[in-house]
Amino acid sequence: MELKLQSPKIFVAHAPVDFRKGIDGLGEYIQSSYNCIPTDGIYVFYNKGKDKIKMLFWHGNGFVLLQKRLEKNRFIMPALEDKAEIDNKQLSWLIAGLDWNKMSNWNELTYNDYY
Numbered sequence: 001m002e003l004k005l006q007s008p009k010i011f012v013a014h015a016p017v018d019f020r021k022g023i024d025g026l027g028e029y030i031q032s033s034y035n036c037i038p039t040d041g042i043y044v045f046y047n048k049g050k051d052k053i054k055m056l057f058w059h060g061n062g063f064v065l066l067q068k069r070l071e072k073n074r075f076i077m078p079a080l081e082d083k084a085e086i087d088n089k090q091l092s093w094l095i096a097g098l099d100w101n102k103m104s105n106w107n108e109l110t111y112n113d114y115y
Contacts, residue, residue, distance in 0.1 A: 009041030010091050014080040016048040023063045026056045034083050038063070044086075044094065050074040053094070070097050 017029060026045060027038040039058035046053045051074050055066045076099040078084075086100060093100040 010044065010086050010088070011036075011041055011083045012044045012077070012080070012086055012094070013046065014082050014084070016050070017045045017054075019045075019047045019052060019054065023056065023065050026054065026065070027063070030056070042091070044091070046075055046077050050077055068095060073097055076100070 011034070017026070021029065026043065029045075030036050030038045030043055038056065042055055042057040044053055044055050052067060052069045053075055055064075057064055075094065075097060078101045086094070090100040090103070093103045
């Protein structure tokens with residue numbers, strides 16, 4: 001079975017969260033900190049050490065909470081004043097441990113004529 005994380009909105013938290021929080025705690029955090037409804041998108045959180053991320057999203061009839069821990073290095077989380085909305089490519093780069101902000105400036109080259 002393939003799990004595709006597709007959502008009209010994908011948000012990255014602007015500050016680290018307490019990773020003892022589970023589905024209910026993160027859902028409450030989304031409502032109180034961002035004034036959003038937890039079922040409206042994919043929410044990405046990171047811990048203070050930036051070696052773990054959690055993703056909370058609604059899947060049809062319940063919430064899904066995924067966690068990834070990097071064994072080496074840290075997730076690159078740019079300083080944000082508010083939650084950031086990212087796209088599916090940026091989410092893939094973030095999960096891979098890449099700097100999704102810098103990767104966003106990378107443009108794929110296309111050619112019409114070949115020599």
